Amino acid sequence: MSATVINRAPTGAGVRYLRPGEAGYDQAVTAWNLLGSHRPAVVALAERADDVVAAVRYARSAGLGVGVMATGHGTGHAVEGGLLINTAAMQGLSVDPVTAIARVEAGVSWARLNERAAMHGLFGLQGSSSGVGVVGYSMGGGFGWLGRHFGFASQSIVAAELVTADGDLITVDADHEPDLFWGLRGSAGNLGVVTALHLRLVELDVVYGGALFYPISAARLVIEHYAQWAAEQPDEVASSVALLNFPPLPFLPEPLRGQSLVSIRLCYSGDDLGRGAAAVRDLRKRLGEPLIDDVRRMRVTELDRISAEPTDPVAGVMRSALLPELNADVIDVLVAEQTADSPLLVVELRHLGGALRVPSDQLSPLNRTGANFSFNAIGLAFTPELQSAAQAKLARFGSLIDPLSDGAVYVNFLEGEAAAGRIRRAYSAAEWNRLTDLKTCWDPENMFRFNRNIPPRAGTMSPA
Numbered sequence: 001m002s003a004t005v006i007n008r009a010p011t012g013a014g015v016r017y018l019r020p021g022e023a024g025y026d027q028a029v030t031a032w033n034l035l036g037s038h039r040p041a042v043v044a045l046a047e048r049a050d051d052v053v054a055a056v057r058y059a060r061s062a063g064l065g066v067g068v069m070a071t072g073h074g075t076g077h078a079v080e081g082g083l084l085i086n087t088a089a090m091q092g093l094s095v096d097p098v099t100a101i102a103r104v105e106a107g108v109s110w111a112r113l114n115e116r117a118a119m120h121g122l123f124g125l126q127g128s129s130s131g132v133g134v135v136g137y138s139m140g141g142g143f144g145w146l147g148r149h150f151g152f153a154s155q156s157i158v159a160a161e162l163v164t165a166d167g168d169l170i171t172v173d174a175d176h177e178p179d180l181f182w183g184l185r186g187s188a189g190n191l192g193v194v195t196a197l198h199l200r201l202v203e204l205d206v207v208y209g210g211a212l213f214y215p216i217s218a219a220r221l222v223i224e225h226y227a228q229w230a231a232e233q234p235d236e237v238a239s240s241v242a243l244l245n246f247p248p249l250p251f252l253p254e255p256l257r258g259q260s261l262v263s264i265r266l267c268y269s270g271d272d273l274g275r276g277a278a279a280v281r282d283l284r285k286r287l288g289e290p291l292i293d294d295v296r297r298m299r300v301t302e303l304d305r306i307s308a309e310p311t312d313p314v315a316g317v318m319r320s321a322l323l324p325e326l327n328a329d330v331i332d333v334l335v336a337e338q339t340a341d342s343p344l345l346v347v348e349l350r351h352l353g354g355a356l357r358v359p360s361d362q363l364s365p366l367n368r369t370g371a372n373f374s375f376n377a378i379g380l381a382f383t384p385e386l387q388s389a390a391q392a393k394l395a396r397f398g399s400l401i402d403p404l405s406d407g408a409v410y411v412n413f414l415e416g417e418a419a420a421g422r423i424r425r426a427y428s429a430a431e432w433n434r435l436t437d438l439k440t441c442w443d444p445e446n447m448f449r450f451n452r453n454i455p456p457r458a459g460t461m462s463p464a
Contacts, residue, residue, distance in 0.1 A: 015054045016045045028086045029069075029079075032131075034315040035381060036075030036415060038067065038450075040084040046106075047089045049161065049169055049195040056193060057167035059083040059447065067450030068193055070107045070133035072313075074140065074412055076188060076452035077420065084450075085193060087135075092196065095120060100201045101158060106135045106194060113199075118301050122201040125153040128307040135197055140188040140412035140452070141365030145209065145267035145303050146202070148238045148354030154185040155362060156200045162192035165443040169195065183438040186365035188411050188452040190435070191442050208276035209267035209306050210295035214287065216260040219243060220335045225286045226264055227326040229279075231372075235354030236270035237279060241326075242348040243338040247380070255292055260340035265306050266295065273297055315381045316345075319394040320413035321405040322371035323349070330375075333400045343389035344379040347397070363435075367408035368428045374410060375401055414452050423452045 018025040019042050028045060029038040041064065044055035059066045059082070067079035070087045087106035093113060095102045097120035104113055110126035113134055117123055127137060127144035134153075142153030150156075159173035160181065172181045183191055214222050226241045233239065241264050248258035264283065268276025280295050298305065323330060326349055338347040352372050358364035377397050379390025411426045424432055432454075439446070440456040449455075 014047075015051045015058075017058075018043045018045065029084060030313070031069065031072035031075045031078070032313050033073070033075060033415070034313055035317065035387075036072075036078055038069065038075075038079040038084050039081070040067070040079040041081050043084040043086055045089065046085055046087050049090075049163070052085060052087070052106075052163045052193050052195050053167055053169050055083065055085050056163050056165070056447075060165070060167060065449050066193070066447050068106075068136070068189060070136055071109060071131065073129075073132045074136060075415060076140075077450050079450040082450055087195070090195065095122065095201070097122065100203070102199045102201055103196055104134045104199060105196045106133070108134050110134055110137070114301055117201050118205075118299070121203055121205050123204045123300050124199055124201050125150055125156050126303065127153075128304070129309045129311070130304050131311055134199070135194050136189070137412065138197060138199070139184065139186070139194060141186050141410065142412060143356060145207075145238045145306055146204070146269050147356050148235045148351065149269045150202050151355035152186070152358065152365065153199075154365060155358065156202075157185050157197055158200050159198035160184050160194050161196040162194045164192050165445070165447045173198075179434075179438060180442060182363055183435055186363040186411065187435055187438075187454060188365075190439055190448055190451060190454045192448065204269060204300050206273065206297060207267050207269045207300050207303070208273045208280070208295070208297050209265075209303070210298070211263050211265045211292075211306060211308075212284070212287070212290040212295060213255075213261045213263045213292035214290055216243065216262055216340055219262045219338075220331060222262045222264065222287055223326070223331050223334060226283075227331075229283050229286060230326075230351045233279060233351075234270070234275075237266060237268050237276065238351065238354075239264065239266040240348050240350040241265075242346050243334060244346050245338075245340065245342055245344065247345070261291070267303065267306055269300075315387070316378055317381050317387060317390050317394060318376060318378045318413075318415060319398055320377075320410065321375040321398075321401050322352075322366070322369050322408045322410065323373045323375055323401075323404060324371055324406050326373050327404075330373075330401070330404055333397070333404070337393070337397060337400065338377075343386065343393050344377055344397075347375075347377045349373045349375055363431055364428070365411040365426060367426055368431075369406055369408040371406050371408060374413070375405070376413060411452055420453060423454065426452075 065082035092105035111130035381387035
């Protein structure tokens with residue numbers, strides 16, 4: 001471990017700590033998915049990298065495990081009894097339009113980064129919702145509507161500033177601690193607390209995208225034609241098919257409110273938008289006139305419109321899998337199970353491939369799978385009754401879909417207690433062994449374990 005220590009702040013300097021019952025504690029530990037909220041013994045409110053250094057050293061001296069939260073999306077494992085470092089206030093951001101490199105501190109969202117980057121005709125590889133934090137998302141891979149064209153967000157990382165388990169703030173890149181740098185890009189925060197990332201942005205201003213909606217009664221026809229169409233598309237086209245049960249909520253548009261629909265979501269991010277428009281015309285010709293057609297030329301900063309995911313915190317449960325193909329057996333399950341009376345909000349299959357096939361010298365957060373689609377099912381759980389019904393339906397989907405999957409998983413789609421038992425399936429055997437070696441070297445006591453945890457080969461701290 002020869003990386004240069006660039007800062008060593010005195011323990012406790014300037015850090016505000018909160019404990020249960022104190023003002024601000026509940027807000028500081030509440031995740032975006034309300035079911036994934038934390039209950040730490042203490043939370044550290046970090047405003048700068050020095051605060052993270054101090055908090056990690058405090059945790060080490062107190063024998064506490066450490067977890068991290070910024071926007072609160074994607075809780076891999078809630079912090080129970082340990083130390084939570086809340087990095088939401090770390091908002092440092094800069095964009096170099098000459099090098100197309102952004103420096104992003106741990107609390108910055110994709111919306112804020114890309115609003116700044118777009119001023120220079122640049123864009124970062126955000127997911128389907130720009131409200132998610134850049135750092136946490138990228139550490140687990142991260143792909144959205146630009147993934148098939150440009151790859152995972154983790155692949156765009158060119159350097160990382162992080163605090164190690166020893167409480168040292170270091171910077172790593174391809175030339176400084178290259179093994180650690182390799183492992184950071186897709187290991188979901190197991191090797192240190194990242195205080196800032198340096199990301200390579202892409203040149204992109206406009207895309208052709210949106211969503212087509214059809215009645216749920218046409219689901220089989222829509223999915224069959226979609227599967228054929230998706231297989232014919234170039235890497236510049238990202239797409240998914242989703243079966244949706246919209247709740248009867250007043251803030252939803254009238255055509256969607258209380259409706260059950262099947263939707264094809266898509267985005268063309270190539271240079272010639274005419275090619276994207278032609279691909280969509282072909283799709284419309286195969287499927288017929290949609291109930292709602294929201295596909296158009298749009299600024300890349302409008303990507304959130306495609307999935308139109310909730311922006312306010314929700315309570316939800318989910319299940320995911322990776323599928324070799326979208327074949328008749330999968331379609332039979334989807335059509336039979338995600339009906340208008342299903343308690344699930346959405347069941348979505350995203351088209352993989354393209355630049356998501358990671359080069360062999362980089363870490364893949366999607367295993368070395370040959371899967372062509374990801375399966376994601378989500379149910380709302382605002383009441384115990386809703387949660388129980390959604391979990392039962394998810395379990396049924398699992399019993400039917402898992403035998404059709406390839407057994408691999410994607411890091412960022414693992415949430416809750418199930419993540420611990422499935423994380424190994426996110427990596428090839430060789431990558432898992434290499435990550436375990438890195439964990440043993442950089443965090444031998446598993447201080448950073450409130451995450452999608454990769455345990456060291458020997459030695460763990462107490463459960464606190």
